[in-house]
Amino acid sequence: MRAGRDAGLSRRTLYGTSVDRPHQGIRGTLWRDIDAARDLLPALRDGDRLSHSTAARLWPLPLPRDLESEQSPVHVSGPKDANRLRRPGVIGHRTVHTTSIERNGFLLSDPARLFLELASELSVADLVAVGDQLVREPPIGDPLDPRPWLPMHDLHEAVRRARTPRAEKARRAVALVREGSDSRRETQLRLAVVAAGLPEPELNTMVLDRRGDEIGRFDLRWRRFRVLAEYDGDQHRTDPVQYDRDISRFDRATMAGERVLRFRARHLRSGGGQAVHTISEALAERGYRGRA
16 A cells, blocks of 8 residues: 555555456555566666556556566566666567656556557457556546546557557457446456357446436446346455445346346356356347347
8 A cells, every 4th residue: 555655646546446456456466566666767777668567567457367476577668779678577678669658656658559568468358458448437537647548549540550560469459449348357248248249238327217317337238128237346245335335226227127237257257158148148038139
């Protein structure tokens, strides 16, 4: 906690949804990265910046578990005409793209360049999850950390112009990026649904009751079929206030005629087949007959 505050992260950022929590301990990972990056600062030269998965963790952006371990190397990108930075635990890169952005006291790859860099480390699905967070504009913003970090149009344009070795993967991923996803798990659920050929859902839209009063936002929504899907992370279970709020929200949505489906991490294993089957059955019950 203290390391994050020292790095300039606001309390809202530390405890809000901008710090994604794909699994318990994500903030501890962030603190380790802050400390490792700070220790490396004296070795950085003019034109160097923290890049790739290191920059993503410091942002912070959601990454798969294997890139959040204590053994993860620190990535540093420098000018193409300079030597790669060589130190234990550091992977040096040379690049013609020398622009950087200061964030929380560190020079990092700018969002568009970072998306392209991560194409060399991530699967298409994990890259989509990063893109979803870059273009996300939360319902309640943080004035100290304006969102989106990268407008959708700018992301598409940067990928269109890219000539990097992994540009084709980035283009496949950016075609699947959507505005409105709150977490990596929500992105995984959406991608599983779309890959199965089911209708693409709306993301985090407000649902109203029969009188027109607001019930709340739901992760995935099939408006025509009145089906809602929610991914329940640990905070939904361990936070009593959040848990009580969820119960009320789900009950009100059901009374308004919506079918509410709830999923946890186990439902997303093996490509999300279990979640997809449940959603498919619910849509069929509500009148979905497949693509015309």
